[in-house]
Amino acid sequence: MKTFQSIDDFLCEIGIKSFQENKDFFIFRIEDHFGDNDFEMSTYKHSFFELTFGIGHDVDINIGTTKFNTVENVLSFNTPYQITSWKVNSFEENSIGYMVLFNPNIIKSEYSNLDLYTTFPFLNLYSSPMHSLSESQKHALIKLMQTIHTEFNQNSGGRKSIILSSYLTILLEKINSIVDSSTTKKIFTNRADEITYLFENLLKKDINYKNKLAYYASKLFISTAYLSECVKKSTQKSAKALIQEFIIFKAKALLNQSNSKIQNVAIELGFVETSNFVNYFKKQVGITPNKYRKNHNIYNLYLKYYK
Structure with missing residues (x-):
């Protein structure tokens, strides 16, 4: 990509x-x-x-x-x-x-x-x-x-x-x-929303399974505790949960929009072993990456036929 x-x-x-x-x-x-x-x-x-x-x-x-x-x-x-x-x-x-x-x-x-x-x-x-x-x-x-x-x-x-x-x-x-x-999502009504936005922007640029919460906190020059507090206040989700969401969000986009092998998708997301990515994806989504891609392709064919 x-x-x-x-x-x-x-x-x-x-x-x-x-x-x-x-x-x-x-x-x-x-x-x-x-x-x-x-x-x-x-x-x-x-x-x-x-x-x-x-x-x-x-x-x-x-x-x-x-x-x-x-x-x-x-x-x-x-x-x-x-x-x-x-x-x-x-x-x-x-x-x-x-x-x-x-x-x-x-x-x-x-x-x-x-x-x-x-x-x-x-x-x-x-x-x-x-x-x-x-x-x-x-x-x-x-x-x-x-x-x-x-x-x-x-x-x-x-x-x-x-x-x-x-x-x-x-x-x-x-x-x-x-x-x-x-x-649309209204943001920046307070400092917590601003920190959450900056955090999300970092995730968009550099989401990687290897990057832990401390990595992003250091990029924002704040403590992990404060980052977690802001994200929780702004989204009612934990910062770790948001990282997981962005990993899955990017994984789905890569699976939807390319024919890259599952191994290559795993590497781009920072997984050392493809099996770890498959297990991670299945735990979060409920199905394997291959099954998700197959379902998506079937749905696209349906849309194309009935468009």
Whole structure:
């Protein structure tokens, strides 16, 4: 599985050359680069945000453990270090869609990294990665994305970053008004929530069976006792339970989105012996990784047949 630490590296992977000076933002019209040809992006993750919306697209997308198709005007979000894959099937004649890639730095004058997740909770890991839109909502978003795309490709001199930052903020605020707040996770109402968020962010970046609670506490410069206290207060779960959840979350995503051997999945998760991973997974999920993958594949075939 590939990990992209910069927007430029990701663009290069999908065949797009970037000549922009600003490395924290990019927007492109999907039809300009993929056309009518099938295109498949196998499992990957990256350090920035990815936001995609289009009209008249038939694209199969996997984000984390969620699988969906974009035919029904779906707006999708990919947060940093989420495991993702997608396959372009076809476009209608008058289809139009955009992908927006950005680092929080692009709007840092307005929001800190923590404020970004607080103000726009739909960007959090546990929020739904996709939302269906009404006719009026989809046209409003497309119009706004068209404007941003036009501004992005114009030479606005030293004010260009400010203009793009402003438009991106408007886009996020518009989405905020659309997305049902009940599907998002409100965070940072207190210090415990903030610590829990930082902990979860570390898990997203570096979840590994070998890493114990003390490892993450040291990364946050706090004691294991305080980390456990904060996580318990914020989630009503133990910190160790949250680590287990993230291990299983990543395991399921790898099993869902790749054909990697169970041995390779185990290695990526930090298990020395494949048998230890199989036993761990079965204890948490109730079935073996092979059985889980088989059930998932059968379900996907069912969806494809009846779609």
